[in-house]
Amino acid sequence: MALSAAAARRTDVSAYAVGRPALDLTDQPSIGRTLFGMAPDVIVNTASYTDVEGAEKEPHLAFRRNTQGAAALARKAALIGIPIIHLSTVYVFDGDKPTAYTEADEPNPINAYGRSKLLSEAAITNANPNHVILRTGWIHSPFGRNFVTSILQRAKTESELHIDESQRGSLTYAPHLADAILDIAARITSDPNDGIWGTYHIADQGTASWCDLGREVFRASASRGGPSIPITAASTESMTDQAPRPLNATLDCTRLSDTWDITLPIWQDAVADCIAQINSN
Numbered sequence: 001m002a003l004s005a006a007a008a009r010r011t012d013v014s015a016y017a018v019g020r021p022a023l024d025l026t027d028q029p030s031i032g033r034t035l036f037g038m039a040p041d042v043i044v045n046t047a048s049y050t051d052v053e054g055a056e057k058e059p060h061l062a063f064r065r066n067t068q069g070a071a072a073l074a075r076k077a078a079l080i081g082i083p084i085i086h087l088s089t090v091y092v093f094d095g096d097k098p099t100a101y102t103e104a105d106e107p108n109p110i111n112a113y114g115r116s117k118l119l120s121e122a123a124i125t126n127a128n129p130n131h132v133i134l135r136t137g138w139i140h141s142p143f144g145r146n147f148v149t150s151i152l153q154r155a156k157t158e159s160e161l162h163i164d165e166s167q168r169g170s171l172t173y174a175p176h177l178a179d180a181i182l183d184i185a186a187r188i189t190s191d192p193n194d195g196i197w198g199t200y201h202i203a204d205q206g207t208a209s210w211c212d213l214g215r216e217v218f219r220a221s222a223s224r225g226g227p228s229i230p231i232t233a234a235s236t237e238s239m240t241d242q243a244p245r246p247l248n249a250t251l252d253c254t255r256l257s258d259t260w261d262i263t264l265p266i267w268q269d270a271v272a273d274c275i276a277q278i279n280s281n
């Protein structure tokens with residue numbers, strides 16, 4: 001949704017969104033039919049099994065879509081000479097590092113979703129040399145269901161929220177990510193060269209806990225007369241029924257800015273924009 005909205009605002013790219021049933025990552029003929037039919041200059045693969053809790057219970061589904069599905073898509077793209085931009089996640093890391101993760105750090109996923117996404121990266125890399133893998137994290141958006149829209153909804157019926165403060169992450173505002181993906185797609189098609197393929201970290205600037213994000217959301221919401229309730233800091237240790245998540249989910253995005261000259265805005269500005277967009281809908 002954010003990608004289509006961003007593409008609609010630009011004149012340098014034309015984007016066509018395609019998903020199930022026309023293109024199903026688990027249905028190889030549908031991949032071939034769609035790619036041969038559309039013949040795009042570049043593919044952006046945002047399709048994924050993303051349910052972190054669900055992946056623990058049904059890892060075969062996560063692996064089927066995220067690993068085998070991504071491999072099938074990348075193979076078919078390579079066959080007809082189309083580069084692929086693939087989204088991955090900071091959850092490929094274990095979170096034990098005290099500072100932000102760079103692309104040189106060794107992945108070590110601690111949940112099934114992270115393992116399936118790490119294997120998706122290997123599958124893409126092996127299948128198609130012309131790939132850009134973008135590892136991102138903690139996406140929020142004015143569209144659909146995500147942390148920001150969920151807590152604003154809950155504030156309408158609840159008087160206080162308990163939100164985790166033990167995990168720290170790099171927030172990513174979907175419209176910022178979408179613009180960056182389109183910038184990269186435009187550059188790949190106008191000036192492909194060997195130095196650009198590979199893996200990059202991408203996120204808004206700065207880091208936060210979920211608790212910090214919640215407080216910023218309610219601060220921005222209150223400033224526009226929207227819902228706002230108190231937040232009490234909680235810790236993941238008290239949520240033992242959840243799949244493990246990396247305590248440090250922060251990304252160093254230096255390689256992205258060095259290679260593509262792309263630096264995303266500061267996360268608090270993204271939250272302000274997100275609340276403004278939600279209020280204008």
Ligand SMILES: NC(=O)c1ccc[n+]([C@@H]2O[C@H](COP(=O)([O-])OP(=O)(O)OC[C@H]3O[C@@H](n4cnc5c(N)ncnc54)[C@H](OP(=O)(O)O)[C@@H]3O)[C@@H](O)[C@H]2O)c1
Nearest residue numbers: 020023024025026046047048050087088089136137138139
């Ligand atoms: N959300 C985050 O915080 C976050 C953080 C880091 C990385 N990422 C990555 O960013 C990407 C997008 O995430 P998101 O949050 O936008 O995910 P999302 O809201 O769960 O959307 C996933 C999309 O994948 C599609 N999909 C699922 N299985 C498919 C299949 N077999 N064939 C074709 N399409 C299929 C879904 O289509 P249907 O509508 O048909 O189900 C849906 O449109 C993913 O690669 C994810 O791993 C997300």
